[in-house]
Each structure stands twice: as C-alpha cells, then as structure tokens.
Amino acid sequence: MKKFLLYITKIFIIVVLTAVLLDGLFTFSFLHSRNRGKIENVFNSDSQKFDVVILGSSRANNHFVTQMFEDKGIKAFNYGMSGGHLFEAALMLKLMIERKYEIKNVILEADLNLSSETDSHSVSALFLPYIHNSDIIKEQFKEKEGFSELYYIPFYRFIKYDSKIGFRETFLTAVGKKTNALDNLGYYPLEKHKNGNMKNNIVNLNPLPHNKYYEEIKTLCKENNIKFIAVMTPMCENVIGMNYFDKVKKAYPEIYNYENVVVENKYFSSCGHMTNSGAKLFTARIIQDFFTENSRSLNKYKK
Template identity: 65%
Template structure:
C-alpha cells in the first residue's frame, strides 16, 4: 500500500515526461487544433505549420496508441476544461481493432484510483479487478512502463523529447521496412471512434477524421475503401504522398513527407485562417 501511494504521488506531480501526464496534470488549455491518434498522427502532423497560420496547435498523437487511448485522452481534456475548436483524428489502421494498447494504456494506470474517468474506461477490461483492487499490481505488471525506473526518472524530472515541437515527432530519411501488407486488416464499426465523434458533437468541437498516407508498395490498399464505406465522413488522404523518398518506413512519412501532407491538410481545412 505504501509503495502504491508513493509511486502514485510522484506521477500526480509530473507533467513533463509524456503526453498523458501532460494532459492529466493540467487544466484550462485553449487550442484551435488538437491532433489525436497513433504514430501515424504523431509523425505526420507538423504542429509548427499550423502555428504559422495562427492556429494554436498541439499534436497529442502517441506512437503505439489505439483509439482506446485517443478516446480517453479527449475525455480527460474535456474534464480539465480544455477549450478546443477542432480535433484532427487520425482514423485509419487503428480502426481495425477496439482493444487497448498495452504500452500506451499502462501510462494511464498510475491515475486509476484518482480518476473516475480512467476507472470507467478500464472497467470492461479483463484484468480490471487486478489493476484496480490489488495494491501495486499495476506497477509490477507494467514494470517496464511505469515501474521503478520510470518512477525514478519522473521523480528526478529527467526530460524527454515527447513534448517538444508541439508534440510532433519528425522521422528522418533512414529507410525502414518499405513494404507493407495490410490485406488481413478489416476496419470495424469502432466503438472508440464512435465515442470520440459523440464527445466532439456534444462539446461543439469540429471533428476532422482523416486517413494518412502509406507508401506505394503496400498490399491491400482497398482497406481504405472499406473504411470509407463504413464511415463516409472520414477523409481519405492515403494517396496524397506516395513517393518512397518521403517515407521513413512504409507506414510513416519522414519530415519532408509530413510537411507536404500537413500543408495539404491546412489548405483543405484551414485556408481561410
């Protein structure tokens, strides 16, 4: 019990190591644009380009994240009285599952006893009873993510780069896997995407859902057509940038590609700003 209390107390005082605690330990922020999604948001939307257009923007995309976490992030922002005009939601490959991301969801667990919203979000998870009722279980079970090492780094206020550049993380030109096969992916009627849409509507937030680019060597590109059939309101930008020189890996653009893509988004949705 004492260890649980000690670890949790440290996380409750930090807002500088990752985007989740940056939101959790905050209040009353105002944004013209908030970006949510996975690495395909984190690496693809250049915050400074929005800012140059006079749009106060932060990229809250999280590498490895699913829509489970994007929904929870938005709920926490609204609870903290964020004023948000527009949410840009990366909604493509992450529609193919409605499970949590083990690596990202764990970062919410230090706050599960402090937050009714986080508690409710995890209530239907198979391991909820252990996570909620067993003292210190979550810190042991997710030791690599929220255990001693991360607690110590948080306590000693060791910086990360996750909050730099308005939350945008630029990838370089070194090529990773430049082939991809998404033929087995099937877009769902995703309950977390549906929840995000409802939250935006209820709070008068303009929700722009987009599919972001993939390299030319991807097999199964009709996945994006299936998404469009399920959700006609999602804007399909998967073929806006295609040349390999603009990609760091098949599913992630480098900085040059991200800037081309961001310029197109700004022109299509914010050109009157």
C-alpha cells in the same frame, strides 16, 4: 502451529502495508509531473485553449507538423502517441474535456486502428498510475480483462507494467527528467533510413463496422461543439491491400481520405510513416483544405 500462523499473518500484513505504501509513493510521483509524457501533461494540467488538437497513433504523431499550424496563427498540439489505439485517443479527449479544455477542432488519424477495439498495452499502461484518482480512467478500463487486479491489488499495476511505470520510470518522473515527447509541440519528425521497412501487407485488415472508441470521440466532439475532422493518412507506394481504405470509406463516409496525397517512397521512413519532408507536404494540404479562407471542396476526399 499457532505461532506459525501468527508469523504468517504478520508477514502478510507487512507485505500488504508495504505494497500500499509503495503504491502511494509511486502514484504521488506521477501526480506531480507534467514534463515526461503527453498523458501526465494532460492529466495534471488546467484548462487550455487550442484551435486544433491532433489525436491518433504514430501515424498522427509523425505526420502532423504542429509548428506549421502555429505559423498560420493556429494554436495546436499533437497528442498522437506511438503505438496508441483509438482506446487511448478517446481517453485523452475525455481527460481534456474534464479539465475544461477549449478546443475548436479535433483532427483524428483514423485508418488502420479502426480494425480493432483493443487497447495498446504499452500506451494504456501509462494511464494506470492515475486509476484511483480518475473516474474517467477507471471507467475506461473497467471492461478490460484483469481490471479487478489492477484496481484493487495495491502496487500490482506497477509490477505488472514495470517496463512502463515501474521503479525506473517512477524515479525519472520524481526527479523531473524530461523526454522529447512534448518537443516540437508534440510532433515527432522522422528521417529516411536505409533499413526502413518499405513493404506492408494489409490485405487481411478490415475496419470494424462500428468502432466503439471512434464513435466515442465523434460523440464527444458533437456534445462539446468541437469540429471533428477524421482523416486517413498516407502510406507508401509498396503497400499491398490498399483497398482497405475503400472499406473504411464505405463504413465511415465522413472520414477524409488522404492516403494517396503523398505516395513516393522517398517521402517515407517506413511504409506507414512519412519522413519530416513527407509530413510537411501532408500537413500543408491539411491546412490548405481545412484552415484557409478559400478551402477547396473536399468532396473528392469523401468518395
């Protein structure tokens, strides 16, 4: 029995040491990469200067044509992340501020995600390789279910989210394999597809009266002298339940409503995402309204 217990103890120690070693190797790979994704690009960066930083979900990533800002002499980058929620947007801004980014304006796509304070498992997982190297990331995840396992059990986070930060992603990160996430200054253009979903029902969607992560972003901007521009972006003409945007206006009167600036289906790849052509129309309006000397009155967008 004594020999058996000793054998089990040795196996346990070997497993733990292996997990610690693998955890260190995987983490090392992510800590030395800047060209695969937006998160590691920010986390492993030094101080940068931007006139405009764009945050949000795919409705930011696919809707703000960053080059159009640059063409006007406005240094910008689109940090919108497909599938992302306000949880991840707030965390991205915190990391930028920690790295002493000088940002004049933050444009936040704030509409559908105001209805939830949950994180996006597929996107938030991409922050986890750095959880032992960042108090900011640690604190952001601390209140989430399963935090203790993710933080204290070595290599567990890489196993649980294998499809996002597992062996394949770690290997590609280690060899410096690029993705298109940073192309086009972070903007990802979409085209019209025959099978695009041109129907959407948001009747049962309701914005939270006080979204924690939206308020965090708003407060961070105020504390760091960053102009905060929150906008609702367009949806196609087939959407059922468009009064959701009226609910957002009532709960958050400071958010500018641009949901009806582009409505024709020909400008949409799917009901919630514009094509490159639609995004150009939308971006031109944003630049005109906020970044020209003769910017028009925005009162009608606040109603």
